[in-house]
Amino acid sequence: MKNLFLLFVLPLSILGQNKGFNMDYFNKLNEQERSIIVDKGTEAPFSGEYNNFFEKGYYICRACETPLFKSSSKFNSNCGWPSFDDEIENAIIKTPDNSYNMQRIEICCANCNGHLGHVFYGEKYTDKNTRHCVNSLSLRFIPDNE
Numbered sequence: 514m515k516n517l518f519l520l521f522v523l524p525l526s527i528l529g530q531n532k533g534f535n536m537d538y539f540n541k542l543n544e545q546e547r548s549i550i551v552d553k554g555t556e557a558p559f560s561g562e563y564n565n566f567f568e569k570g571y572y573i574c575r576a577c578e579t580p581l582f583k584s585s586s587k588f589n590s591n592c593g594w595p596s597f598d599d600e601i602e603n604a605i606i607k608t609p610d611n612s613y614n615m616q617r618i619e620i621c622c623a624n625c626n627g628h629l630g631h632v633f634y635g636e637k638y639t640d641k642n643t644r645h646c647v648n649s650l651s652l653r654f655i656p657d658n659e
C-alpha cells in the first residue's frame with residue numbers, strides 16, 4: 514500500500530503545486546506589480562523600495578501574503594535588488610529559466626506561483642553562498658513588532 518501511495522498520490526501532489534496561477538491572488542495587484550509577479554518581469558535595478566532596506570522583520574509575498582524571507586537572511590549585495598541568502602522553509606519553488614540566453618533559476622512563491630526573481634549560487638557573498646535576487650514589488654515587509 515505504501516508503494517501505491519508513492520506511485521499515485523505523490524505525483525499528484527507535486528502536480529498540484531504547479532497548477533499555475535490562482536487569479537484570486539492577483540486581482541488586487543496594480544499594473545506595475547502585475548508586470549513583475551504575473552508576467553515575470555524585472556524591476557529596474559536600485560529602484561525597489563527594499564533594495565537598501567534593512568529593518569528587522571520578515572517579507573511576505575505581495576500577492577498571497579505567505580512569509581517568504583526573514584530580514585536576518587537579507588544582505589547588501591550591491592546588485593540593485595533585495596538579496597537574501599536563505600528562504601523560509603518550503604516557501605519557494607525553483608525552476609530552470611533559460612530565457613534571454615541565460616541559464617538561471619527562477620524563484621516563485623510556492624503558494625501562489627507568483628514570480629519573485631532568481632536564485633544564484635557560488636558567488637561567495639555570504640557563508641551560505643546563495644543569493645536570492647528578488648524584486649521589491651514581489652514582496653511586502655512586515656516589521657517584527659507587528
Ligand SMILES: [Zn+2]
Nearest residue numbers: 574577622625
Ligand atoms: Zn504568493
